[in-house]
Amino acid sequence: MLADMTMYDSLIILYSIGLVISIICIIGVALQKPSDEQKLMLLISFFAFLISLGYWFGIQSNSVEAIIMAYKLMYLGGCSIYFLFVLFFVRYYKIKAPKLFFPIFGLLCILLTGATLMIDQHHWFYQSYTFAYETGVPVLIKEYGILHTVYMVMEAAVALGLIIIVIYQSSKRKDKEKWEPFLLVAVPLIPAAIHIGRLYLPTQIDLASIGILISELLLIVLIYRLKIYDINDTAKQLIIDSMDDAIIVVDHNHLYKEVNEQAIVLFPEFARAKKDTELAIISPALDQTLKAEDTSLFYLESRVYEPYIKTIRRNNQIRGYVIWYLDVTEAEKRKELVLNYQQELEKEVALKTARIEEIQEQIIISFANIIEIRDTITGEHVRRTSLYAEKIAAVLLQNGDYPETVNERFIRLLYAAAPLHDVGKIMVSDSILNKPGKLTEAEWVLMKKHAENGQNILKNALEKIQDVDYYNMVCEVAMYHHERWIGGGYPEALSGETIPLSARIMAIADVFDALTSERPYKEIYDNDTAFEIIKKERGLHFDPILVDAFLSIREEIEAVAVRVGK
Structure with a gap:
């Protein structure tokens, strides 16, 4: 029965098998896991199908128009498939192509595709062609034009270039299977050899579509054998799935x-x-x-x-x-541990700070007690003046006066520093300190030295203290609480805001308590008289803003005086 088959019958069967195989290839590739390589193979399979379809239509053509349409399908697939072959190999070997290579190559393929789709409208691809039958097989007898030569050169260049790439990459890389280079070389070589050989071998059987299908099958075998299109995605998916x-x-x-x-x-x-x-x-x-x-x-x-x-x-x-x-489980645990440690550390620091402050307070009390031993009046005096100073500073904070200086810490430091404002009196003799009458000029000079002596005592006693702000303030209070707003005070005759704010506050507290307390050299003034004297000294002896603050809390001041020793 095979002996009775004509050439036409043989070609019909051959091209039909090729068409079926190309359809199977499309379906097989489409069912694979989506990836860039899978999409590329799907395009190669599609254009291989167009080539097979063109040959299948061509063998059944009965007119020049029909066979020309079949050739258009063949070349539409052929121009595109070689571009895709190059793209596949570049991606497979991870080659960095020159920047303009693919745009230029793509433009060439597009121009050739356009020329072949209009093959019957010009003479650049085929200078002439005639439809005929040879042994019952429809054929197109052609005289080739310049664009066909360009197409053949492109096909040969692609085949040669891909073969060179495979040979070079195979010699450089040892991570591929030994038989893989032979498989890859066959991909461009087979269809190009068949197509070019067809021009020089006297045969009616055009196996170019079969060559393309063989190349496609080789790529598919390579994909299934080595999973080249899927290996990166599989690895990435494996890594992603193993993540926490x-x-x-x-x-x-x-x-x-x-x-x-x-x-x-x-x-x-x-x-x-x-x-x-x-x-x-x-x-x-x-x-x-x-x-x-x-x-x-x-x-x-x-x-x-x-x-x-x-x-x-x-x-x-x-x-x-x-x-x-x-x-972030572990990170949250570490954060919680750090937070707990920080809280414990803060508690420990707060406890140690409290102990240090307690020690400092005891030192202050000890200094005050030393003064109290020398001068029984001074003991209650330092307690009241500390409270007076604290309350004046609190009013300043409430009113927003001297905002660059006054805050909660300033008030706490002032309260702690105030008891030591008269510490310099330790160095004043009892005969001067407790003299019932008016001091002589010489005695007054010695008495005024208690301000400077107090600063020196405190500097020597507190030179290693860590709280610099407290150190500065306690020295200021001791040194400058006898200065006057308009000048003329002692020990340096400062005036206005050149006098530290802490000392200006202390001055009012000190004078008011002296006025309302019994002294060896004077009698007690009543509260009305004392407040009036402070008011009259507004802008003279005392800072006007501080006087206003002091007068605004008269009831609180009087309550302190009653509560602490009067």
Whole structure:
């Protein structure tokens, strides 16, 4: 029966088998896991199908118009498939092509494609052609033009270039199978050899479409054998699935695309979800997280996850989103440990600070007691003046006066420093300190030295203290609390705001208590008289703002005087 088959019958069977194989290739590649390489192979399979379809139509043509249409299909597939072959090899070997290579090569393929689609409208591809039958087989007898020569040169150059790439890369890389280079060399070599050989061998059988199919089958075998199109994606998926983090991928329309295994653990609804389903339908809470970019921590049993939203962009356009639930369990534990340690440390520091302050307070009290031993009047005096000074400073803070200086810490430091304002009197003799009458000029000179002596005593006693602010203030109070607002005080005759604020406050507290207390050299003034004297000295002896603050709290001042020793 085979002996009775004509050439026409043989070609019909051959081209039909090629057409069926090309369809099977398309289906086989389409069923593989989506990837860039899979899409590339799908395009190669499609254009190989066009070539096979062209040959299949050509063998059944009965007119010049029909066979020309068949040739258009063949060349449409041929021009495109060689471009895709080059792209496949470049990607496979991870070659960095020159910047203008693909644009120029692509433009050449497009021009040749356009020329072949209009093959019957010009004479550049075929100068002339005639439809005829040879042994019952429809053929197109052609006289080739310049563009056909360009097409053949391109085909030969691509085949030669790919062969060189394979040989060079195979000699340089040892991570491929030994038989792989032979397989890859055959991909461009077979169709090019068949097509070029057809021009010089006297045969009616055109096996170019079969050559293309063989090349395609070799690539598919390579894909299935080595998983070259899938190895990177598989590795990435394996890594992603082994992560403790949850990964959810959606497109720009919030349609579900992919999740890893940990995401299914956190959100079991994805186990039943179909891809391309709206995220809001699968998990409304997750959709709200994406829309609101909510980064609230997510808790599952003993694990803690923190969500991050990553935007997928390509060509400055949003393509989708990755919702990444980062496992921060260990980080949160460390944070909690650090927080607990910090709290314990703060407690310890506060306790030690309190102890230091207690020690400082005892030192202050000891100094005051020393003074009190020398002068019984002075003991109650230092307690009252400390409270007076504290209350004046509190009014300044409330009124917003001297805001660059007065704050809660200033008030605490002033209260702690005030008891030592007269510490210099330790160095004044008892005969002067407790003299019932008016001091002589010489005695007064010695008495005035208590301000400077007090500063010297405190500098020597507190030189190693860590609180510099307290050190400065206690020295200021001791040294300058006898200065006058308009000048003329002692020991340096300062005036106005050149006198430290702490000393100006202390001056009012000290004078008021002296007026309302019994002294060896004077009688007690009543409160009305004492407040009137302070008022008259406003802008003279005392800072006007401080006098106003002092007068505004007369009831509190009088209450202190009653409570502390009067």
